[in-house]
Amino acid sequence: MEFLDLAPFVSAGGTVRLPGSKSISNRVLLLAALAEGVTEVRDLLHSDDTERMLEALQQLGVGVESLGGEAYRIGGVGGPFPVKEAELFLGNAGTAFRPLTAALALAGGHYVLKGVARMHERPIGDLVDGLRQLGAEVRYLGNDGFPPLEIFPASIRAGGVLQVRGDVSSQFLTALLMALPLTGVETRVEVVGELISKPYIEITLATMARFGVEVQREGWQAFVVPAGVRYVSPGTVYVEGDASSASYFLAAGAIGGGPLRVEGVGKDSIQGDVRFAEALALMGARIEMGPNWIEARAPASGKLQAIDLDCNHIPDAAMTLATAALFAEGTTVLRNIASWRVKETDRIAAMATELQKLGAIVEEGPDYLKVTPVPALKPAAIDTYDDHRMAMCFSLAAFATPLRINDPKCVAKTFPDYFERLATVTRSVPVIAIDGPSASGKGTVAARVAAALGFGYLDSGALYRLTALAAQRAGVDWDDEAGVAAVAAGLEVVFGEGSIRLAGEEVEGAIRTEEISQGASKVAALPAVRAALLFRQRVFRCGAGLVGDGRDIGSVVFPDSRLKVFLTASAEVRAERRYKQLIGKGFPANMQAILLDLRERDRRDSERSVAPLQQNEDAVLLDTSGLTIDQAVDQVLDWYGSAS
Ligand SMILES: O=C(O)C1=C[C@@H](OP(=O)(O)O)[C@@H](O)[C@H](O)C1
């Protein structure tokens, strides 16, 4: 599985221009398609959900022209879709599936609508029941009440009163309202049960109004689509930035100091999720808002406070509160979020499972979630359940711990370059990478640089030695890649000052023997072993900073190191240093044998296919042949001073 390792963030600040709103993009595309005239849509969201809508519209006979960047020209068909037979694949896009179902049920054609497996588990029965009251013929191709669906031409008995349940998803009411103008007659839609996610209905009504259709309403109970209305293109439509996508950055500003400003949504937004900013303010964050921007900063006290909040009005952004709660004092309670269970995944269950992996105390109820943080979160690999919001909100946990996000590309549903943008507004714990050949003195230099800066120290070579030793003790052959990788993954290791404990036993001496050196070099050449040790090494990045030494620290383990040094010395000088070291420890040593052995290791290390030993372009060369240790340390500190 693909993964993305996030280094712990130390701060966040800056400005992010948001991608277009998913909810507005897909509504605008559908209404532009049904409208009379040509609509130019600007700042449209580019993502899986909008791609599915654009593809479907093209299949249905709508002219879609890309104008470059985020601009599209949509040739409205001025009524029902001209193509009367089609099979559509709508991925996991609720905002495409539900509204298209309604528009196609009234289009007098024969259509099949399918999605990804999860879409086929997301309910649509209440919408189909509503459409059947109009005479629409819709058949379930799988389970009753769920996609996929087959729609048949039908004589629509429009007009009168129609009832729709509103307590599972507001998208059913949205879908009916947007499709009803196709009938040309007055229809009153009555909502049965408590309507959830109400602000999304405001987006629907505002977008319909933009295309010339004013719906009359009686609060949240009834909506009347008047007779004789039709959609007319307003010419050019600008899509607002996505308010749900804003939530991750605003939370980052509140946790990581800020100020972090998002551009594209603000006071004037029609999206309910801008009210996420109020929830953050309740937690103590300092929020400022302009017409088209929102800015978040950490509380003046420095610490966020837990909240107890009914989140029904912000179902998507509320997920961000669940991970922001990891940084708040007290227990945060998110209530009235039952709809989470029928979205991209069962989000209440997924959230509880993954928060617990980090060590948080979580209580999950049918429609609520309680999150109590612990002082030190644990590093963890977070599963994302093909849910973009799981991936995005868990990125916030990187303010507390190194973190692995599995399947990070699932963010493509609504925010394909989320992680790239996050990187532009966050600063990670700094790393100095010191790579170089064996016996070059890099370990001594690295440890001293770390001590001088108050940083942690990672002796990555030691991890390979530990693996070799543990494998030997477990009777696993050093050539047995899978076996050694399993040993590496299960290593129980604690680094202390001048001490390394393996499963509780002091092994600093045991891993420094010549035999284990050979074994380390062998197991380090096995790709599966390197992969198993990768996350383990990244977990050392915490606190004020880290100095790591090894062979691929700057190229593979921490490619974003603040400073990369390739530290080397001539083979003769290295052999002499090693000789003196051994003699000093009272071991017998032979200069010639050491030199030969070093050359052989250099050759093996530089010829191996995975992470070969080499100076990378972005690393500075430090040849210590003629330098004392102090001179080498000063040089690295000097370079770091100018790099940061
Ligand atoms: O209408 C919309 O654009 C949406 C409505 C909400 O769904 P529910 O009404 O199912 O809660 C929301 O979660 C979804 O991401 C988008």
Ligand SMILES: C=C(OP(=O)(O)O)C(=O)O
């Ligand atoms: C629930 C969501 O999506 P959909 O539009 O597919 O319902 C979401 O984006 O969080």
